[in-house]
Amino acid sequence: MIPAEFDYVRADSVDGALGALAEGGEDAKLLAGGHSLLPLMKLRLAVPTVLVDIGGLDELRGVERENGGWRVGALTTHATLQDTDELGVVARAASLIADQQVRNRGTIGGSLAHGDPASDLPGVLLAFDGSVTARSGGGEREIAAADLFQDYLTTSLGADEVITTVNMPALEGYGWGYEKFTRRAEDWAMVGVVALVKASGGGCEDVRIGLTHMGPTPLRATAAEDALRGGPLDAERIAAAAEHAADGTEPPGDANATPDYKRHLARVLTRRALESAAAGAA
Amino acid sequence: MTPYVGQAIRRKEDPRMISGRANYTDDISLPGMLHAAIVRSPEAHAAIVSIDKSAAEQRSGVVAVLTGEDMAPDFASGLPMAWDPPGVDINVPDHWPLKRGEVKHVGDPVAVVVAVDRYLAVDAAEDVIVEYDPKPVVVDPEAALEDGAPLVWEQFGTNKTHEWAVGGGDVAAALEAADVVVEQRVPNHRTSGAPIEPRAAIGEPRAESLTLYSTTQIPHIARLLLAGMLDMPEDKLRVIAPDVGGGFGAKLQVYGEEALVLALARRLGRAVKWTESRSEHMTTSHHGRDQIAYVTLGAKRDGTLTGLKVRIVADLGAYMQLLTPFIPELGFPVMGGCYRFDAIDVHFTGVFTNKMCTDAIRGAGRPEATYWIELTMDKLARELDMDPLELRRRNFIPKEEFPFETKLGIVYDSGDYHGSLDRLLENFDIEGFRREQAELREKGIHRGVGFSTWVEVCGLAPSRAVGPQGVGLQAAFWESAMVRVHPSGSATVYTGTSPHGQGLDTSFAQIAADRLGIDPENVDVLHGDTDQGPWGWGTYGSRSLSVGGEAVAKAAEKVQAKAKRICAALLEASPDDIELADGRFQVRGSPDKAKTMAEIAFAAHVPPQELPAEIEPGLEENSFYDPENFVFPFGAHACIVDVDVETGKVQVVRYVAVDDCGPAINPMLIDGQVHGGIVHAIGQALYEQIVYDEDGQLVTGTFVDYALPTAAEVPSFETDRTETPSPVNSLGVKGIGEAGTIAATPAVTAAVIDALQPFGVEWLDMPHTPMRVWNAIHGHGHGNGHGPPSLGEHGMGSAGSGPSSPDEGGAP
Amino acid sequence: MSSAVSVHVSVNGEAREAEVDPRLLLVHWLRDELGLTGTHVGCDTTNCGACTVHLNGESVKSCTVLAVQADGAEVTTIEGMSGPDGLHPLQAAFREKHGLQCGFCTPGMIMAAADLLNRNPDPTEEEVRHGLEGNLCRCTGYHNIVQAVLTAAESEVRA
Structure with missing residues (x-):
């Protein structure tokens, strides 16, 4: 209920924070x-x-369109993402995080650095093949989402690194779907699925599927993606592809969901997310 | 002038509460106040080997670190338990505010740290090192009854706490005479009261007396019992319940922490505050429900009920708190529901386990009874291939037969069960629904409806029925009121009830205002302070209006009678000719000869002329009211749910409630109570469960895991009322505080089962979590989906009747 | 205690300065040190919303904000909601629609609802329900709270 004691430093710059x-x-x-x-x-x-405390570093806030992609400052709140309709599924996912009070304070950088596989944004970043820009005393580097999430609550960020920017391709022309399954509105996802689909000529040119809370890290449903990519984008094919959504996953069970049930949910939610994405891509 | 009673008057409580100026216990800060934090057991069952206080004591700002042994001299007795039924032995273990020797459940308190602020107290509590020697743990009540089970209390040689039975008629013959007999195992799982205000208590020393500020529903009872524990005169202890942020039974208790802050204040000579964290609430504020009923119900082929036999195993946890062993039995007067039987036989077995005690939570025994009777009626209807509402109608006690004595010797005061069901169906078109349901099923949408036609018993008293002369509670349940009219004509009402959200400041003011001929705005209702007003028994069990409100009416009528005598003297008329009309006391037939209450009250205090000698000065009266009988509210509810059969998720999409609590004092307050009660029940049916794992560790220790529904989970409600007055009290009123909670769980469960009829699902244990529902649809597991397991002899105690399926384990 | 940190916060329009322990939660600073006890604590896990206040005009759960994080900010609590003209429309609507019983969740509920109406002045019932998903009430079943918020929205939209 009450934190243990700690010393507090209010950073006035990224470099100050690193120091x-x-x-x-x-x-x-x-x-x-x-x-x-x-x-x-x-x-x-x-x-x-x-x-x-880096909360005062306004230079780390904001959403910008740059070079065909999005650059999102690490301190951008979920509420800002939620209000930025142009972000599509990112805005949608952000709008479903916890509740408005949490969205008003929680930040995209904080959420990604925490690396909770039950959180919404890690799976979204992974589906986008996005990245984060991290800075340390030794300089800046870009970490691809696929490399960022290492294990449960564990990322590849060094203890001396700060995420400054989150980078996502714009994915023009992609339709999207987001399915978050919870017991209650404000809960973490029991399972979540983000689907991004690009159509061409009635077929599926590209598809990305991110899974939330289906393992110690967010995952891509690669088997389902492979089953859909390059084929027709109809209900039957989507349903068949979604059957592969949980292939190879070892989701953590808890009091409300066994691993088997979560794998079942992943298949159902993937189908639903793909249907929305396909409709948006058409 | 329209009477104030019956009007939806806006609440007198609200102005302070909407502006942040209410005064809850944790808002109170006293000069020099210290803060207590409690060291609690992480073990479910263990011997305390050693407690090392040294590191905690050395922290700056720490005033005291005390263990159970240290505080042994502070308490003359342990925490009280108030039920002593004639001819029944109950195993009651010692229950000290801080444990000595052994701990019996996770969260059991072993030491207390007192420091100059709350943060330091919590830090120091972490520094108290307790060494435990773990002992075997038992968490399943049926397993606890088996031979060789680990014993929670070795001295009793058994985990059985007691047995109790109630019955009437020859149930064996009645079931023998039945054409159809259905059996069902009906668990009702453990829940938390979870008021949004956690508990808090402040002990304040003053000269030779002590004051307790506490989040309690029962300040007078708390004073009586705490004075005994602390071996001090009752008059030297003052208990104040300030604004209390909801109770739901969780604050109908005398808790160890209340005794602790008083003992600490007495020891240290300074005020000491303790505020519960939510984790502590989940762990150590008493839980509710947690029983398994084995129900056998017999009927003739035409649906006429014959006999009802029920065997109940109740998990009471590790200790006995105030009413722990009595709560499963509390619903016994209505264990036949709204229906006639030839015979009823109900048997209770209480069980110790290594968990927190159970006790009263909103409804307390009656939700459980309503749950099993209503769902077993549904099962019987399926067995008879009869419409479940038709089955109910055939067996309802007809309204002409009230007052109706049941086979249990209980007299239902008044009722019109056909009437409330008819009204429900005026609001809910069942034929239209069945058409819609069929159409939706074609589209893959699974919608279901469940009904609950319910009756409850409330209005505790009557003392002769529930006190020592009756079922054996060592208490009485009358209620008191004092009505004082001030010289200027405004009034103060003191009530022995102790509201915490019910709106009694408003409804009691309405009752008094009509009888005093003044505006409710000028009636202040005071409660919750043992140094102000008469003794009273508090607020719980939907009793406040039908007992406490009636006491207010009676006291106000006494004041009115005196006012008439004074008025008569002032107007030189006969008191018999004075009537109260349009807010004036006037001579019947001569409305120009009249006095207002303000004029009369002033004369009562400052007589303008000589008043007759038999009229004492002043204008205030007491009333102590002990009703002749309980009151029996009733109604009919319909719940409509959609089940996503792909995921198992259940959504309540519509809820229609018809309730009858007699004439409305304030219909706005009634609706509010019904709404809240329904959501409490939806919470139990779909979301909430206290879960311990097999080691006795609490899995649901915070609001993350103990899932109270939010606004997004529930719909708006359609409420309607019928008004059947009770003959028991002059207001004709019954209770409404628990009605929704008592009525709604079976309606929700029945709706889910109805939605899943295409899948042959006949039973589902609450809470109906998505995984459980999905498992039931897909036939995973037994005992939780496709029909109940075989009951065996009495359905009790055998391994085969153990709960749930392998893949469910102990998890919800 | 770790070295104290100075904070300057405008609370309900009044400038406040203090030296605080860095771990002091905003809710405890408001309640215990400024005496603004209208903001309540109902859980340990950022669920119940009883502690909701506005930080720079947005709703936050003050049990999950350090007082030091509020440095330089404007904080509004329930005590700051009534203006010189009387009750805030939400306060009035909560009373009119019987949107409270025990009153413990009410300040947080009103603060959350105020943010909801700032973000969406004319919400549907569904939007109100989702907008209040961060606030628990055990008394009202939410029915009358939702009615109160819709009523306040209507009075504001019309005004």
Whole structure:
């Protein structure tokens, strides 16, 4: 209910934050919106010794269209994404995160850095083949989504790195579908599916399917993608492809969903998401 | 002038609550106040080997660190349990506010830390090192009854707490005479009250007395029992329930933390506050429900019911709290529902397990009884191939037969069960629905309807029925009121009830205002302070209006009678000729000869002339009211759900409720109670469950896992009423606070089963989570989908009757 | 205690300064140090929404915001919702429609509803229900809360 004690540094620049992180050592943590970290700290499941608050770095906020893609500042809130209709499925997914109060504080960078496979945005980034730009004292690097999510709550970000930007291709002409299955509106996804489809001449030119909470990291449903790509984009083919949505997955079970049930949900939700995406792509 | 009673008057409570100026217990800050945090057991069953307080004591800002042994001298007795039924032995273990020797469930308190602020207290509590020696754990109540099961309390040699039975008629003969007998195992799972305000308590020392501020529904009972625990005179303890943020039974309790803050305040000479975290609420505020009923119901081929036999196993948890063993039985007066039988026989077995105690949660025994009778009626209807509503109609107690004595010797006060069902069907076109349902099924949409025609018992008292002369509660259940008219003509009503959301400040003001001839705006209703107003028994069991409200009416009528005498003296008329009309006390037939209450009240305090000697000064009266009988609200509900058969997700799409709680005092408040009660029940039916794993660890320890429904999960409600007055009290009223919760769970379950008829699903355990529903549709698992398991002898205790299927395990 | 951090916050239009422990939650600063006890705490896990306040005009759960994170910001609590002209339309509508019983969730519910109407001045019932998904109420069954928000929206839209 109450976090353990920590020291607090308010960063006034990215470089300042990096310096403070380095100085704080391995138990230093970045604080953005705080909506992944503070709940854990209140339950004392996370006990950082130093918090480096980057919440005031306005240069890390904003959504820009650049070179045929989207550059989203890491501190951009879910609420901003939700209100940016041009972002399509990203806006839709953001609008379904938790509740409005959480969306007003939570940030895209924080969500991705936390790497929770039950969160909405990691699976979306993976489906987009997006990336993050991360900066450390040693400079900047771009990490592809496929390389970012390593394991449960584990990313390839170094302890001394800060995500500055999230990059996504615009995927012009793609239709999209987003299916999030929860017990209650404000819950994390039991299973979530994002589908992106590009059609040409009645067939499926390209398809990307991201899965949420079907493993320790977000996943791509590659078998289902392969089953649909290049073929006709009709209901029958979509249904057949969706049957492969859970191939190879080992989803974590919990009190409300066994792994088998989650695999079943993934197949149903994938079909539904693909149907929406195909309709939007037509 | 239209009476105030019956009007949807806006609430007097609201102005402070909508502006952030209410005063809840945790809002109170006293000079020099200290803060307590409690060290709790992470083990479900263990011996306490050692407690190392040294690190905690060394933290700056820490004032005291105390264990159960340290505080043994502070308590003359442990936490009380109030049921002592004649001729029945109940195993009651010691129950100290801090445990000594052993812990019996996760969250059991073992030490308390007191510090100068809340943050430091929590830090220091983490520094208390407790070494435990774990012992075997038992969490399943039926397994706990088997030979060789681990014992929660070795000294009793059994996990059985007690047995109790109630019956009337020859049930064996009645079932023998039946053409059709159906049997059903009906679990009703463990839930949390989960008021949004967690519990809090502040102990404040003042000279030789102590004050307790507490989130309680029962300040007077708490004072009586806590004074005993603390071995202090009752008059030296004041208990104040400020604004209380919902109770739902979870605050109908005397808790260890209340005793602790008082003992600490007495020890330390400073005020001490403890505020519950939500995790603590889930772990250590008492739970509700948690029973398994084995129901056998017999009927003739034409649907006429013959006999009802029920065997109930109730999981009471590790200790006995105030009413723990009585709650499963509390619904017994209505265990035949709205129906006539030749014979009824109900038997209860209570069981200890390594879990938090159960006790009263909204409905308390009556939701469970309603759940099994209504769903077993549905099963019988399927067996008879009869419309479930027709089966009900054939067996309803007809309205001409009230008051109606049941086979249990209980007298139902009044009712019109056909009338409420008819009204329901005026609001809900069942034929139209069946057509729509068939059309939707063609399109793959699975919609279902479930009905609940329910009756409940409330209005605790009567004391002679439930007190020591009756079923054996060591309490009485009359209620008190004091009505004081001030010299200027405004009034204060003191009630012994203790509302926490029910709106009694408003409805009691309406009752008093009509009888005093003044505006309800000028009637203040005070409660929740043992130093103000008469003793009272609190707010629970939908009793406040029918017992406490009647006491207010009676006290106000006494004031009115005196006012008439004063008025008569002032007007030189006979008191018998004075009538209260249009807000004035006037001579009958001469409306120009009249006095207002303000004039009379002033004269009562400052007589303008000599009043007759028999008229004492002042204008205030007390009433203590103990009703002759319970009251029996009833109604008919219909729930409509859609089931996504691909995923198993259930959505309530429409809900129609007809309730009868007698004449409305304030119809707006009635609707509000019904709405909230229905969602409480939808919560239990679809979302909420307290789950312990096989090691006794609580799986649902926060609002992340214990899933209260949000606004997005439920629809708006269609409510309607019939009004059948109760002959028991002068207002004709019955209770409404629990009605929705009592009525709605069977309606939801029945709707899901109806939606799934194409899949042959005949039974589903609550909560109907998507996975469970999906499993039922696809025939995974037994005992939770395609018909109940075989019951065996009495359906109890055998391994074959154990809960749920292998793939469900202990999980919800 | 870790070294205190100074914060400057405008609370209900009034400039406030304090030296706070960095771990102090905004809700505790408001309640325990500023005496603004209209903002409540109902859970530990950012679920119940009883602690909802506005931070720079947007609803947030103040149990999941550090007081230091509010530095330089404007905070509005339920106590700041009534203006010189009296009740905020939402406050009035909650009373008119019986949108509260025990009152404990009410301040957070009103603050969340205010953000909802800022974002969407003319919502449907469905949008109101989803807009309030971050706030739990155990008393009302939400029916009258939803009615209150729709009523407030109507009065504002008409105004």
